Amino acid sequence: MLFKAQRGFLHFVLTLVIIALTCVYGTGNYFVYVTSKAFKSVTNLTSKVSNTLTVRTLEGRAQSEKDLDGACLGYFTSMDSSDLSKLTDSLSKDNVSFTAKAYDDIYDMVQDLYDGYIDGILFNESYSGVVTAVEEYSMFVNRTTPVYSMTYYTENQNQKQDSINDVDVTSVPFTVMISGNDSYGQFNENSRSDMNMLVTVNPNTGTVLMTSIPRDYYVPIAGLTNGYDDAELEDKLTHSGLYGIETTQKTIENLLDVDINYYIRVNFSSLINLVDAIGGIDVFVEEGLAVDAFYADTTLGGVSEGWNHLDGKRALAFSRERHAYQYGDNQRVKNQQIVLEAIIHSLTKPSMILNYPKFISALSGAFETNMPADTISNLLKFEFGTFPDWKFESYALSGFGDSRLCASLGGYADVVLPDEESVIVAKEKINLVEIGNTSNDIE
Numbered sequence: 001m002l003f004k005a006q007r008g009f010l011h012f013v014l015t016l017v018i019i020a021l022t023c024v025y026g027t028g029n030y031f032v033y034v035t036s037k038a039f040k041s042v043t044n045l046t047s048k049v050s051n052t053l054t055v056r057t058l059e060g061r062a063q064s065e066k067d068l069d070g071a072c073l074g075y076f077t078s079m080d081s082s083d084l085s086k087l088t089d090s091l092s093k094d095n096v097s098f099t100a101k102a103y104d105d106i107y108d109m110v111q112d113l114y115d116g117y118i119d120g121i122l123f124n125e126s127y128s129g130v131v132t133a134v135e136e137y138s139m140f141v142n143r144t145t146p147v148y149s150m151t152y153y154t155e156n157q158n159q160k161q162d163s164i165n166d167v168d169v170t171s172v173p174f175t176v177m178i179s180g181n182d183s184y185g186q187f188n189e190n191s192r193s194d195m196n197m198l199v200t201v202n203p204n205t206g207t208v209l210m211t212s213i214p215r216d217y218y219v220p221i222a223g224l225t226n227g228y229d230d231a232e233l234e235d236k237l238t239h240s241g242l243y244g245i246e247t248t249q250k251t252i253e254n255l256l257d258v259d260i261n262y263y264i265r266v267n268f269s270s271l272i273n274l275v276d277a278i279g280g281i282d283v284f285v286e287e288g289l290a291v292d293a294f295y296a297d298t299t300l301g302g303v304s305e306g307w308n309h310l311d312g313k314r315a316l317a318f319s320r321e322r323h324a325y326q327y328g329d330n331q332r333v334k335n336q337q338i339v340l341e342a343i344i345h346s347l348t349k350p351s352m353i354l355n356y357p358k359f360i361s362a363l364s365g366a367f368e369t370n371m372p373a374d375t376i377s378n379l380l381k382f383e384f385g386t387f388p389d390w391k392f393e394s395y396a397l398s399g400f401g402d403s404r405l406c407a408s409l410g411g412y413a414d415v416v417l418p419d420e421e422s423v424i425v426a427k428e429k430i431n432l433v434e435i436g437n438t439s440n441d442i443e
Contacts, residue, residue, distance in 0.1 A: 030357075031356060031360075034360045034361070035360055036373075038360045038363045039373040039376055039377065049153065049154045049190060050151060050153055051083065051124070051126070051152050051153065051190075052124070052126075052149065052151045053083055053123070053149070053150050053151075053152075054123050054146035054147075054150075055087070055091070055120050055121070055147055055149075056113075056120060056121050056123050056144040056145065056146050057119060057144060057145055058113065058114070058143060058144055058145075059142075059143055059144060059145050061120070061145075062119075062120065062147045063147065064147060064148075065091065065096050065147060065148040066096070067147065068091070068098055068119070068120060068147065069098070070098065071099075071119035072099045072100075072118050073098050073099070073100055073101070073118060073120045074101045074102075074103050074120070074122070075102060075121065076109055076122075076123075076127070076410065077102050077103065078407070079122070080124070086150065088100075088122070090150050091148065096148075103410070104411070105409065105411035106131065106409050107131070107134065107137065107411055109121055110137055110140060113144070114143070120147070126191055128141055129191060129192050130192065130242075130409065164261070164370050164371075165260070166261065166371075166372060166375060167261055169203060169379045170203055170378055170379070171203060173201065174200075174262070176198070176260070176261065176262045176264060177197070177198055177199075177252060177260045177262070177263040177264070178198075178264050178266065178340070179193045179248055179263060179265050180194050180196075180267065180271075181241065181265060181267040190241060190242055190244055190245075191241055191242070192215075192239060192242060193215070193237065193238050193240055193248045194215050194238055194241075194320075195215065196212070196215065196248065196252065197210055197212045197213070197333070197336060197340070198210070198211040198252065198256070200430050200433045202433050204436060205391075205433075205436050205437075205438075206388040206389055206390050206391055207391050207433050208390050208391065208392050210341070210392065210393070210395070211394075211395050211397070211426050211429065211430060212333035212337055212395070213237060213255075214396075214397065214416045215238040215329060216238065216329060216414065216415050217237040217397070217399060217416050217418055218234055218235070218236060218237075218399075218415040219254075220233065220251070220254065221234070221235050221239070221240050221247065221407065221408075222240070222250035222251040222253075222254055223243070223247060224243065224407055233407035234404070234407065235406045235409075236406055236413065236415055239406065242408060245263055245265055255418075255423065256423065256426055256427050257427055258430055261371075262371040262375075264368070264369045265367055265368040265369070266367045268316055270367050271312065271315060271316045271319065271339075272312035272313055272316055273362040274312070274359075275311065275315045276311055276362070277355060277358045277359040277362035277363075278346045278347060278352065278355055278359055279355055280315075281310055281339065281342035281343055281346055282307055282308070282309050282342060283303070283307070283339065284306065284307055284338070285303045285304065285305050285306060285307075285308055286305070289331070290303060291324045292324075294314075294317035294321055295317075295320075295322075295323040296317045296320045297317050300313055301314075303318060318339065319332070319335055319339050321335065329416065330396060330398055334394070334396055337394045341394075344392075347359075348383075393429075393433070393439045395425070395426055395439065397418065397419070397422045397423060397426050398419045398422045399418045400416065400417045400419065401415075401416060401417075402414075402415055402416075402417050403415065404417075428442050
């Protein structure tokens with residue numbers, strides 16, 4: 001039409017139309033490209049899981065593995081026997097001889113290291129968070145030095161797509177487990193599951209139910225036995241992450257008698273980057289729940305009653321805060337629900353179009369999921385094609401503080417004993433949403 005048009009007004013108008021279409025299609029193609037790239041990134045599960053084994057000594061006690069010759073090294077009896085063999089064999093090949101002392105309690109081992117009764121410890125670095133979680137050992141990583149280190153890789157069992165309970169997310173209710181790791185950076189290492197939330201979505205009714213479980217819930221860990229019988233050992237739910245995301249998923253499925261369709265793994269870096277990419281989030285703090293300063297980082301200040309705009313670092317600190325609240329971990333899981341809902345609301349705002357490239361860039365390394373790329377695409381098409389009026393509902397399981405023997409520690413630790421009534425209520429609420437009702441039909 002442009003070439004056939006005579007010079008003049010029509011020629012000018014058609015030129016503008018072509019320029020506009022070129023810009024629109026170019027921008028659209030770019031959005032499609034970066035979106036596809038992001039989907040491939042988050043659904044391309046890590047094929048190998050990294051396992052780092054070290055020999056740690058007190059700061060300044062040893063400079064290299066040669067200084068370990070003749071040393072007395074402690075080891076935790078719950079440490080995987082194959083890990084222990086790999087580490088000792090590697091030391092032997094480097095002509096390092098030592099005596100080993102077994103410990104049934106990981107904290108007793110660390111204390112003996114501090115007191116000088118042993119020269120070092122044979123250690124799996126995935127347990128660093130477990131040790132530093134106790135206040136008296138919070139500086140463990142700073143007070144000790146890994147003078148010897150080795151890394152090996154194992155297959156990621158979560159790559160088996162046939163184990164995924166994939167459904168048509170545009171017409172069938174589904175449940176996603178969100179597991180928050182206590183780490184920064186990549187997802188190629190197992191670490192504690194510090195945040196555990198189920199998100200049950202019914203696309204037919206537009207209902208989204210968020211069910212949070214305290215990190216310290218004392219439950220049987222799926223597949224963790226003493227080797228003598230099939231009875232599963234009890235521990236904090238957060239420690240299930242040390243054995244892999246599939247262990248956390250199966251443990252929660254057993255607890256709530258629910259089928260989890262997909263999981264999403266996030267960590268500290270994820271939340272910071274995502275919230276910053278969407279320009280921050282707005283959260284409402286109820287009366288009596290203001291925080292003067294966050295325990296995780298006192299330099300960030302806190303939150304006041306009413307509406308607060310949070311950037312990534314403050315959103316993370318708000319999600320992790322428990323020391324400032326009377327009900328500690330129970331309030332923390334509620335805060336995590338508030339943050340998740342605020343993120344979703346921000347994503348559905350029209351202004352999100354302007355932040356889209358930045359958001360997609362942050363999304364690429366923000367989380368890992370076993371939800372297939374096609375399923376994510378179908379869910380987004382459903383969202384942008386129908387714009388459902390999502391109704392958010394939430395529930396947090398509760399319990400009672402106590403001290404119990406934890407399988408992964410070999411000793412006693414503070415835990416949350418499940419309130420069986422709240423577990424029953426959680427099961428019923430999830431079931432109600434799945435069959436098309438509202439979870440508020442049960443108190």
